[in-house]
């Protein structure tokens with residue numbers, strides 16, 4: 393398939409950063425007041441990004457560099473993540489990830505490093521899902537997107553749910569990129585497609601619950617209770633997916649819905665924002681928001697790189 397349009401690629405990248413920056417001040421709060429969020433949306437201060445965007449930038453650059461191969465090189469990717477963490481450890485990383493990055497930076501193979509956390513189980517955190525959306529920009533099919541998502545996760549998240557979360561978000565980003573905003577998005581069909589590439593009963597139960605919440609037009613607080621809003625993959629990727637699916641034609645509202653769900657707000661809104669931007673394009677977001685993005689320039693260059701003519705080698 394052809395590369396996604398520049399507007400959609402840029403939308404995916406900027407949407408992720410917008411969700412991160414708009415959600416960050418509320419991270420960890422169970423209740424987010426609409427008036428507080430509205431004030432932050434209307435502010436003029438820069439949207440400083442956190443770990444979510446810092447690592448998405450690394451992954452986007454990695455796949456853009458290998459655009460003609462449509463793939464990943466995990467032995468290269470693992471140290472690239474570790475270098476980004478080492479340069480800016482203050483970006484708000486979880487507890488397990490810095491440990492893994494430290495080991496990788498010290499030369500431990502990523503497979504062992506990713507198993508060294510949480511008693512050998514590895515992390516089921518949402519840290520692989522939060523950074524993954526850019527892989528959809530080079531994926532050639534839905535299955536390929538899920539596979540790239542899973543591979544990118546393996547270097548830090550050995551637990552199956554950490555990997556399922558990344559596969560799910562990568563596949564959702566692929567579907568959002570390929571969706572045409574002139575046509576209604578069929579949420580049931582979208583979830584059925586995800587069921588084919590995320591093969592886990594626990595995830596399928598979440599997909600069923602998402603469909604039910606959409607049918608009942610559930611608000612964010614109710615949805616957060618039904619799906620979870622924590623730092624685990626299984627407890628956050630579904631809420632991001634719902635925020636997108638239930639507000640799929642209004643990119644700003646998808647981010648707003650995700651932040652109002654509370655909990656891991658920067659990460660959930662970042663994932664929802666990437667999906668919303670992938671469907672609706674960068675122009676769907678308010679200028680006033682994108683102008684505040686700390687990472688606007690590098691993200692713009694990456695969108696150029698991934699959609700422009702292939703550089704001669």
Ligand code: 8NA
Nearest residue numbers: 484485486487488489510513514515516517518519623659
């Ligand atoms: P991670 O691997 O540290 O996982 C996140 C958390 O999940 C851990 O700190 C543990 O509490 C828990 N966890 C994960 N796997 C297991 C396991 N096998 N057994 C028991 N507990 C487990 O980091 P990550 O990169 O996956 O997480 C990403 C999140 O951390 C994002 O929200 C990101 O923004 C960051 N973050 C979160 C918070 C927060 O508490 N809301 C604050 C700052 C940063």
Ligand code: MG
Nearest residue numbers: 442443444658
């Ligand atoms: Mg974060």
Ligand code: MG
Nearest residue numbers: 620621622655
């Ligand atoms: Mg909660």
Ligand code: MG
Nearest residue numbers: 419656658659
């Ligand atoms: Mg977070």
